[in-house]
Amino acid sequence: MLYAIPCERKRMAIREYTWANLRMERNMGKIEGIKIQNYGVLKDIVLGKTRTNQRARALGNLVAVIGQSGNGKSTLADAFGFIADCLEVGVEAACDANNRGGFERLITQGAAEPILFELYYRESSKTRPITYELEIDLDKTGRPYVKRERLRQRVEKHGWPRTFMYLQEGAGYAFEGNDDGGQDDDGSITGKKVEVQLSDIRRLGIVTLGAMKQYDRIEKFLNFLKSWYLCYFSPDAARRLQNANALSPISVICSQPSVSPPDSRFPQRRNASVSTFAAPFACTT
């Protein structure tokens, strides 16, 4: 009996914490899946649920990527850093940033197709998912540029996603507003379609258009990408993590593990290092 009150309090605190977490989760932007092609060792990978992989389970709030050395864990973590750098400094500078060594070193050796990222994103549990596709290639002068960018969202009572931004080599269209506007694959249109021509093909269209008031949906998606917190793990970075999470619920955290020596009892076992992604992405590699 003496312990009944504290135990009950503890239970209530846990319940409250769980509900608070659930509430936060429902209102939190989240990447449910990602597809990457021709980025370093990642020739063609899909994680979680994507537009063309609807039966797969969406990524959880904590994802651990485990694998033997050289299978692309750090490259996967860096893909998020690369996208963040593309937003900030454009694709050409992003290829050179953070010791990436330029486009030729970045693209999968022998790949004939561009680097491709596809993010499957949901703003909250009540909103319909958005797919963002980004292709980066070399232009005729041999400089990296944004070859193609596309945003799609599935529309209520309408099975297929509609494209609400499409840019090829800096030219294309976008739909204004925050409603169901978009273009179907068969060319039919709802909402206000605006022709777009970008002056800089090395900057992302979502950055240019997301800065304009009339493209609400693009702006929201851009703000989600900007809210990522990226950190390459170090003991000092670990100390700052609490503050980082307070700043933003969306994190990408990367760390370098200490590689343990092989266990002499099990020589056949290979060392595996770990990547984890949380809230919705944090990773240690």
Ligand SMILES: Nc1ncnc2c1ncn2[C@@H]1O[C@H](COP(=O)(O)OP(=O)(O)OP(=O)(O)O)[C@@H](O)[C@H]1O
């Ligand atoms: N452009 C490229 N095309 C193909 N492979 C590449 C390219 N750039 C790097 N690699 C390969 O990617 C591998 C490194 O991948 P990465 O560092 O992501 O692995 P990892 O899983 O993090 O390994 P570790 O556990 O040792 O940290 C190396 O084998 C390297 O040769």
Ligand SMILES: [Mg+2]
């Ligand atoms: Mg690594």
